Amino acid sequence: MQSFISIPTIESGLYMFGGHKHTVNGSWSFFEQKHQVFELMVIVNGHQITEIRDHEPIDLGPGDAIIIAPGTYHTNRNASATSKMTYMCLHFDFEDTQIRSRMIGLLVNHKYAAETPLARRSYEMLDKIIEYSRDCKQQNDFDTQVNIEIALLKYLRDLNRLMGEVDYKDSGMPYTNKEAKVGRDIVMAIENRVNNDDSSPSFNFSDICKELAISNGYGHRVFKKVYGITPLHFIDKEKYEKVQRLLEYSGNSIEEIAYMTGAANMSIFSKQFKKWSGYSPTEYRKQVIHKRSVRSKNKVGYFE
Numbered sequence: 001m002q003s004f005i006s007i008p009t010i011e012s013g014l015y016m017f018g019g020h021k022h023t024v025n026g027s028w029s030f031f032e033q034k035h036q037v038f039e040l041m042v043i044v045n046g047h048q049i050t051e052i053r054d055h056e057p058i059d060l061g062p063g064d065a066i067i068i069a070p071g072t073y074h075t076n077r078n079a080s081a082t083s084k085m086t087y088m089c090l091h092f093d094f095e096d097t098q099i100r101s102r103m104i105g106l107l108v109n110h111k112y113a114a115e116t117p118l119a120r121r122s123y124e125m126l127d128k129i130i131e132y133s134r135d136c137k138q139q140n141d142f143d144t145q146v147n148i149e150i151a152l153l154k155y156l157r158d159l160n161r162l163m164g165e166v167d168y169k170d171s172g173m174p175y176t177n178k179e180a181k182v183g184r185d186i187v188m189a190i191e192n193r194v195n196n197d198d199s200s201p202s203f204n205f206s207d208i209c210k211e212l213a214i215s216n217g218y219g220h221r222v223f224k225k226v227y228g229i230t231p232l233h234f235i236d237k238e239k240y241e242k243v244q245r246l247l248e249y250s251g252n253s254i255e256e257i258a259y260m261t262g263a264a265n266m267s268i269f270s271k272q273f274k275k276w277s278g279y280s281p282t283e284y285r286k287q288v289i290h291k292r293s294v295r296s297k298n299k300v301g302y303f304e
Contacts, residue, residue, distance in 0.1 A: 013095035029077035037093035039068040046085030063114025065122040070228035088126040125155040183226030202262035
């Protein structure tokens with residue numbers, strides 16, 4: 001009897017930027033900012049005050065950690081006017097919308113004390129990535145980058161396990177089961193339009209809401225609450241990833257790819273892709289042909 005075991009299709013879309021370990025002087029502060037990705041911070045020594053809009057200030061001490069949600073306005077400063085402080089941080093994102101949603105619902109914008117499993121695991125992961133990055137000459141080495149990605153992927157796996165424990169304790173989510181379902185329906189409708197509907201590739205969020213029989217305003221509010229980003233940002237991200245795949249692996253011309261992703265014309269398509277990646281579509285394809293490895297996302301801040 002023959003057996004067949006399928007291997008799952010995996011497209012993690014792992015993305016990280018702005019990671020570092022930094023020792024700052026007394027009175028150090030960083031201006032208010034927000035990102036469209038998660039930001040992890042762990043204090044090595046000293047104390048940091050993190051202020052999130054509409055929240056009480058959070059005092060983070062040695063070993064304490066915080067994961068700041070996408071789209072969250074926040075500031076960070078050294079709690080001491082004279083003593084130095086050292087912290088580690090990393091901005092990251094990934095493809096799995098359901099894990100992303102649960103992280104936003106269960107883990108973000110809270111202090112995790114040094115002795116908690118999440119803080120310990122966060123410190124361990126960042127410390128390992130910092131060690132991999134210590135030699136600047138090796139940072140672009142393939143083995144180094146794979147090791148860094150593995151460290152982050154293992155961390156995300158462990159966060160997923162920790163969230164299972166949080167769910168069991170019934171901590172409560174900031175959105176209802178109905179809102180979670182609506183959010184998932186929106187994600188599936190967008191992914192289907194982008195990836196499977198080549199006959200009518202041009203669409204907007206209003207089309208998605210009409211398909212799901214919900215209002216634009218309600219759909220926008222629910223999606224932002226569940227996933228921490230706007231529907232437009234998610235549509236753009238899905239289109240960008242489709243364009244990347246087509247430029248890298250298909251034999252389609254750039255004009256055909258522009259049509260397949262719903263661009264009104266080549267000029268708009270080229271400008272949008274350069275905004276996304278830092279390269280024109282032609283430049284991107286040339287890099288792929290020569291290197292088969294393009295790290296264009298690091299060159300711009302659109303998805304930050």
